[in-house]
Amino acid sequence: MSTILNKSSLNFLLQHPWQLALAIVGIALGVAVVISIDLAMESSLTAFDQAGKAFSGTATHRIIASEGGLDEKLYTQLRVGQGIKKLSPVVSGYVQLAKQTNNSFKLIGIDPFIEKSFKPVWQQEQSKNQRAALLARLVVEPNTVLISDKTARSLHLKINDEFTIVSDSGKQDLKIIGFLQANNAISEQVLAKLIITDIATAQEVLGLFGRLSSIEVLMDNYEPETLTKILKLLPGSALFVSVDSQSQSMREMTRAFSINLKALGLLSLLVGMFLIYNTMTFLVMQRRRLIGCLRSIGITRRQIFKLIIGEAFLLAIIGTLIGIALGIALGQSLLYMVSETINAIYFRVDATSLIIRPAQIGKGVFLGIAATLVAVLPPAWEATRFPPATVLIRSGLESSTRQLVSGAKLTGFILIAGGLALALSSAQSVSWGLAGIFIIVFGFALLTPAFTLGLVQMTDKLFGRFLGIAGRLPVRTISSEISRTGIAVAALMIAVSATIGMELMIGSLRQTVTEWVQASLAADLYVTLPGEKIIGGRAIEEHQLKKRLADLPDVQMLSSALHTKLIANDEFTKVSVFELNPQSRKGFIFKDKVNDDLWDRFEQQQTVMVTEPYAYYHAIRIGQEILLQTDKGKQPFEVIAVYADYSGDQGHLSMSRQNYQRYWPDLGYSGIGVYARKHTDLKQLENQLYKLLTGQQSVKSDKDIYKASMEVFEQTFTVTETLRWLSAAVAFVGVLSTLMALQFERTRQLGILRAIGLTRRQLTFLVIGETGLMGLIAGLFAIPVGYVVAYVLIFVVYERSFGWTMAFHFDPMVVYQGLALAFIAAVLAGIFPALKMARIKPAEALRIE
Incomplete structure (x- = not known):
């Protein structure tokens, strides 16, 4: 029996390729957005961590100073005066190629005769004799450097070639005497942005005469005497920190930024879940008669449940695998934007390519499959809930759905109140604030079917007499098919409300920053040093x-x-x-x-x-x-x-x-x-x-600084804008899937309309009018939801994330754009099914197999 069920399932799925494709796309897009954000963020931070290890190697601690660096005499006092041997002085800074101002490298100056005890990343692939020879040449020959072999190839350079770099101290010619060999993809990425030289050359190039950027220390936790000696000599501008704690503190700086990005990714996945739910519901509803017949001949509820879950699991695996591939491609695009934002707000990172870890891929697989299975539970339960006789009656579904709408409305109000309470009372937690937004949005999603019913019924009462039969059909169809249309409107509403909320938040912050920058620029001209x-x-x-x-x-x-x-x-x-x-x-x-x-x-x-x-x-x-x-x-x-x-x-x-x-x-x-x-x-x-x-040194007017400041602001939210539109794309796919499913399910009904005289053109406008009305309803409901989202973002999430308070600035264009987005997306999504249904011949539509 199981074999027969599996074959029937496979045959049915293959007969509906469009619905399957859209369901897979929904899963894939949701997973792709989540994975791409995770990969881009983690790659940027890993590149920062590895850049530190490139010269610190096995160092456990680091002496760092504020602006001005460390006096190199401190190193002498520690090593010679106090007898601390496991120390390594470092001079570092950023330089650019003379003919490529947008191509920067980190120049690191080391003491070649000390550095070997630390064995950093760039030494790990070199033999002992080779390493000693290269390090000796760094000291003996002036202005000599080591660079990555990959970088040398990209710049068309070879050993003994010279190239010109530019630093704050001017131009300098450097000579390549050897290549840095990478042993894996991560070290290759790091080494591609490094130039290694000796301390004297680095000090000359960077203008840091007599100064050090840091002193690397190799020390375990059982050397209290060494620690005492170091702390005793530290000047007031220096700190002694562990390498791990410094790296962790830098990561902690970006925590709020990372959480906000990941929340946008999960929003896309949430919209994708509505799409999966809708598609699986359709696939179940199309087989209501088949399921009823199977139940009548002895197939158990458990077998039906397992069948539907198995179908969803198969779709989840396919969609997740595609989503992983898309996520890697999208992550490479997002990497630049994420890195630029971190550079602008936090600290310098040099990420050039994605670093892919199994744990991140595993996370995407788990989210994709889990989200799909959670979304399919309601339709699977629906397929097994009713006795065979009831399953064969379509009206039973809509009757039970209307009862659920009433219960969902009450649950929605409870979730909205609970989400607001959670967001406002969760102290300084960014995660709980975002969780509150998700609960609020989900609560409004549960209210959407009730709102849709109320609005179409009111429209029918107020304008029905003026619309005629053809005009009333879209209104009444939305109401009669609320089990399907309600979910489609909810999915679109979530995406549009998120768009409105984010745009209102960004607009409010943009206006606040504009006023702040203009107030701060009191001088006529500014000399930058x-x-x-x-x-x-x-x-x-x-x-x-x-x-x-x-x-x-x-x-x-x-x-x-x-x-x-x-x-x-x-x-x-x-x-x-x-x-x-x-x-x-x-x-x-x-x-x-x-x-x-x-x-x-x-x-x-x-x-x-x-x-x-x-x-x-x-x-x-x-x-x-x-x-x-x-x-x-x-x-x-x-x-x-x-x-x-x-x-x-x-x-x-x-x-x-x-x-x-x-x-x-x-x-x-x-x-x-x-x-x-x-x-x-x-x-x-x-x-x-x-x-x-x-x-x-340069001169800038207040207008130039204002323009540059706003460019940095816009750069900061480039990632947010991109992810917002990706969420909207997922919702568009969801609406398209729902509308296609709905129209195909109504093939017989539309065939009757064609048989009694409705033309193809009228049928096309009928379907598009129906979808446009659904989009209009989603847009109207998204406006108040978007305002609530914006309020929580401005006064809860972003204050906790960034410590900023800002005034709420209302922009009516955001509302109009959100409404237009919902309407246009729904109309565009309805064009294909409308044209397809208009080409159906009445005889074929009315045929009963």
Whole structure:
């Protein structure tokens, strides 16, 4: 009997290739989006981790410093003075090829005679003699480097060739003396972006004379004496951290960003589940008579249930395998966008290709199969619930469905209330906030059939008399087939509401950022001073530049900023050091009321201001103290204000330059604001400023900085936009599947309409009108749902994710676009089944097999 059932199942599935294809596409797209996000995010972070191991090797700990780096004398004191042998000094920075400004490499300077004890990634494939020879040449021959053989091939370079790189210190010719060999795909990706040289060459190229970027330490947990010696000599600008903890803290920085991306992927999977449910329901309903006959001749409910689950399992495997392949391809496209976002907001990553791990593929397989099986449970249960006589009657399904609609409505209200309560009362948890959104959206999805019924019934009562028979048919068909149409409208509503909610959130943030950037840009022109901030000659030159700028006749006054890192509460924290004037002070948007003596205290007392994200993540309030590490020990700085800042989600501190110079060395400036006198020709003044600048120093107007800032903002949400449209694509497939299924199921009904005189053109417009009305209903219901989603995103999820608060900005165009998206998607999805059904001959449609 099982063999007969399996054959009948296979034959039936093969007779409905379109429905099978759409179901598989729905599964595949949902799985693909989830996997692609996971692969792109994990590949970016793995590339960052492996880049550190490329030069740290087996190091267990690391001595790192804030801007300006470590004095190389510290290494001498530790190794010679204290006798600590397992140390490796490192100098690192980024350079670009002279003729390819968009192709950057990480230049790493090492001590060749010490580095061998650590054996980093780039040494693992070299023999002992080969490694010794190459390392010796790095020291003996000036400006010599090692690069990846893959990189050399791509640049058409070979051993003993020279190439030119550009750094903050200018151009430099480097000579290739050997290649770095990779032993696997991960190390190949890392090595492709590395240039290895000795410390002296790296210091010269990067302008870090007498400075180190870090000191790698090889030490186990049972060396307390070594730890004591190291901590005793550490300056106030340095930290001793474990390599693993540093890597973990960097990953933790991107946690909220990662969660938000994965939530969008799961949204696509949720929409895909509606599609799977709809398709499997259709496949079950088409066989209602067959199932009824099988039940009548002795087939058990259990056998029917297993049959349907087996069909879904087969579709899940096929769809998941296709989804994995699509996910890998899509992940490569998303990798660039994810990496660029991490670069813009968090830290530098050099991911060039996907790193695929079995665990990530396994996760995709599990989600695809689990989502399919969960979605198929209701139709499988439906197929076995009724006795054979009832199964053979179509009206029984719709009658029972209308009873379920009433129960689903009550459940929907309960889920919406529960989701809101969960989102609003879950402290600072981003995951629970997103879970609240999913529950809310699912609750509204359960309300959709009831909303659809109510709206079409109201439409029929109000406009039925004016529409005529042909006009009333689409309205009544949606109502009579609510078991099918309700799910289709719900799937489309979810995708459109997510689109509206995300667009309202992004629009609100865009407007908030626009107002913030415009308020912050108080100066007329800005001189940018890029590059590593180091102690010594460069800082003196920047002070001299500032004096020359102030002496220009058209310059009324200046302001300055230095962006650096200091140790606050035992962790590196970004700090902005300001020299402000009365005009530049207007650029701060305070989140709380401040005292009139704020600026006097900022300049004269040991105080700091903190950005809103920093205050949120560290639970800082005005009046509290933050301990900053100095060479004189930890010094308390009182928080006197919290102000808005949307440049990043980790937050930072701000202090006056006068306060900074009491405890920390002079590192020059990151930028200088130029305020022109009245009636000054800014273009002419800009040309005067350029004549005073050198190297990569540049002048930008407030308009240029505003444009660049908004480009960074748009880049940040490029991934979000892409995933949002992918979710909409999944919903479109779902609507197309439902409409095709619905029209094919109504073949006999449409054949009767053709037989009594309805033309092909009228039938086409009838079907398209029906689908368009479904899209309109989905769009109308998506508007309030989208507003609820936007509210939770703005005031719960994004505040917890990034520490930002923003005002809700209403944009009516978002509503119109969402409504149009739902309507157009439904109409387009209805064109194919409409044309197909219009070509059916009445005799064939009315034939009973």
